[in-house]
Amino acid sequence: VPVLLLAFQVGLSSQDLAMFSVLCISQAAAKIDVDFDYDGPLMKTEVPGPRSRELMKQLNGIQNAEAIHFFCNYEESRGNYLVDVDGNRMLDLYSQISSIPIGYSHPSLMKLLQQPQNLSTFVNRPALGILPPGNFAEKLKDSLLSVAPKGLNQVVTMSCGSCSNENAFKTIFMWYRNKERGHVGVTKEELETCMINQTPGCPDYSILSFMGGFHGRTMGCLAATHSKAIHKLDIPSLDWPMAPFPRLRYPLEEFVKENRQEEARCLEEVEDLIVKYRKKKKVVAGIIVEPIQSEGGDNHASDDFFRKLRDIARKHGCGFLVDEIQTGGGCTGKFWAHEYWGLDDPADVVSFSKKMMTGGFFHKEELRPNAAYRIFNTWMGDPSKNLLLAEVMNVIKREDLLNNATHAGKVLLTGLLDLQALYPHLISRARGRGTFCSFDAPNDATRTKLIAIARNKGVVLGGCGDRSIRFRPTLIFRDHHAHLFLNIFSDILADFK
């Protein structure tokens, strides 16, 4: 109260005053997320409510708005709770397609925005590849390099996930071509033919991907994506090899032998494709894989499968690109899902985005571009995202959020397995690592219905694959949130007709 009074006396505007009160609130609430998180869902209308439906109509005049779930009030959203424009408050287990690391309106991030020395970073977006700010390397060290995967000490930032994979592909192509060249320099023919999209300047290299994989929607990424037809229909593509991804049978402990055979079959196919594509002069320069196929339906394979796949890549000289865009950032209980493989040399390149707030990729020094401007674009990411990420890293460490993901994930998965035992006609193949969990509904229609009912009961869920429901909560999703969800969902299943 004295602050307000004095502020008026010195002639501050109501705007400055609002700023003041925000400062005070965030300082009071900064310590633990319990203080800023809501204590449960609160529903006022069905979702989408009348205001959302009105806004949908308005947006649909500007662009195809058919994918919109509802409109949000982000100012009121906090912690694990997403508030919509009709005043409904929902426990968010989807977190913007897995892209909100430490919940909505986290006090540490709100505070960061209020620090005068940070304003410039949000207003003056530079061309990072030529004119970075003085603290660029320092912020990379505080944020991305503090979690660099084993053996990968180089990092490049990009604006989104697709650009990250596209540039990871390019990095692999250039590295592979330089290996082929050996000590021979670039020829005049290469320089001339590349300008007109022809070999040898533009070699006929390929990236091997897996059926069910998703790596983005720009043309290079899309050629490696095989999750849903709607992503790929009508878009020209490239003749790149695609291998089957293991389709494991659950419960895993009952199908050990069958699953081992299934994984061996897929690995054999990978090697066959590498040989076949080399023969037809479409050399496989790299292999891209997700540690858990996410968009494609939360398809898991064993750590042993990935260790063997990594060996195959090394044996054939292919760059090994692990796409951690959805799995990375701590939600599996390790910072990177590939850490579960227990390898000293897990990858040549690891791409990231989403929860990392900036896109980009790590790579080995060996894959470093040999000249300026080869991996380049105007923005090369955004330092304001690096700033936010550095603070997110602080919060993850300070609050031990990886262990939290392991623990809360265990509560969640145990609960799902219990519900699966009770409702086997509605839930099967419950699976997951950390909070990165999922289960299968019997079919798409039931899945869609379950998601809609849950939403009207105050829980936001997302689907993936042709019938799965995936859990992608924030890193501050705690045991009690898992219990809250399980109670609500248990009632839904009991009433489901």
Add this chain to the structure above:
Amino acid sequence: VPVLLLAFQVGLSSQDLAMFSVLCISQAAAKIDVDFDYDGPLMKTEVPGPRSRELMKQLNGIQNAEAIHFFCNYEESRGNYLVDVDGNRMLDLYSQISSIPIGYSHPSLMKLLQQPQNLSTFVNRPALGILPPGNFAEKLKDSLLSVAPKGLNQVVTMSCGSCSNENAFKTIFMWYRNKERGHVGVTKEELETCMINQTPGCPDYSILSFMGGFHGRTMGCLAATHSKAIHKLDIPSLDWPMAPFPRLRYPLEEFVKENRQEEARCLEEVEDLIVKYRKKKKVVAGIIVEPIQSEGGDNHASDDFFRKLRDIARKHGCGFLVDEIQTGGGCTGKFWAHEYWGLDDPADVVSFSKKMMTGGFFHKEELRPNAAYRIFNTWMGDPSKNLLLAEVMNVIKREDLLNNATHAGKVLLTGLLDLQALYPHLISRARGRGTFCSFDAPNDATRTKLIAIARNKGVVLGGCGDRSIRFRPTLIFRDHHAHLFLNIFSDILADFK
């Protein structure tokens, strides 16, 4: 002073205090940019200076840093002046590869960041395609739609320029395929073959581009880019047609007939390629062109050339995609460079990024995707950039910055033509529209030397093509900045050995 005293009395931290003083400064300086712009360059070291060189070494441990010009102090940069970490203050005529619309640290943008109601937009980045904020459509109307090109009432936002063109291509491919299909639905064969990258699901469509054009560096964009070998070498590409872009002779008034013939030759080649590619079953679904080829060397063609090209696209049923990523945003004196063509139906799609702060593209309603999730990704742009852009639009209108670009550009180009008359062995083909000007140096070595000398005299310039120097100042570059530059540059040319 009373504010500070009182602040101390109520126990505010030095951080809160710093916030206060920023508030006061920006409020005092908000009216016109003269108040916040510096009054000239101020050089303390050569550039890059010792601190920049030290930071380069540090960054080079993390990524290839060979493209870095120098490191910047963005907190101290204001208006048209870029300040580096060694305390050098330079008049910036390159503005982060043409991506700073209204100068550094513009008071209106600084103020925006300080408004408490805006904090959430910077902290809570949503998945815009499914869960947009309540004001999403409103902010699009305030910003992008307020400058929608003629006939294009649909807009989609993206995170960067490459993603914008990639998705513009996809929009054209889907539209073209639907035209071909007519009333026949999507077949089972299409749905199956698209999953494995094959026709008919992934049709063998192409995009026609021009030699010298630049449209980005992801694989689809790169297949349409033909400016420099270093961008394309070692990256697999697509067999897409590329037409010659007119190489005009200067001064234009002396070569009217020759230039007309040159443009006719290029247009004829475009039509030939469309026919040829249709015959080899690589149907040209779209044509992409920049109103001024920017990265490729500021290559201009006449308005008549573009009008005829637009007609050819229409005649052959190809989508006409105008890439305004570098030319858009007002620097040519019109908001979009294609407005100079004077057409009622200038394009089917217009892509943007850079000065627009967000990537994206406008398109006709006819090209609207016919289902959800076809043009989609996690972020679909960034509402915090839309917020900044809406304020940039206000400033552009309030300060009449399009007319300013026309006027300041006239001063600049007139001066360049004068210098060209005086130093024809150093300057040729001076050209431009608005402040979007350029000239040719006799060769790459001289160009590089001129840029380096200018930088040490306090002027940041950029190159393009194989020997051009391009001017890409902000929209608040005024007549007096043009005179300032011309005086400095005149001395440089007089002393040049």
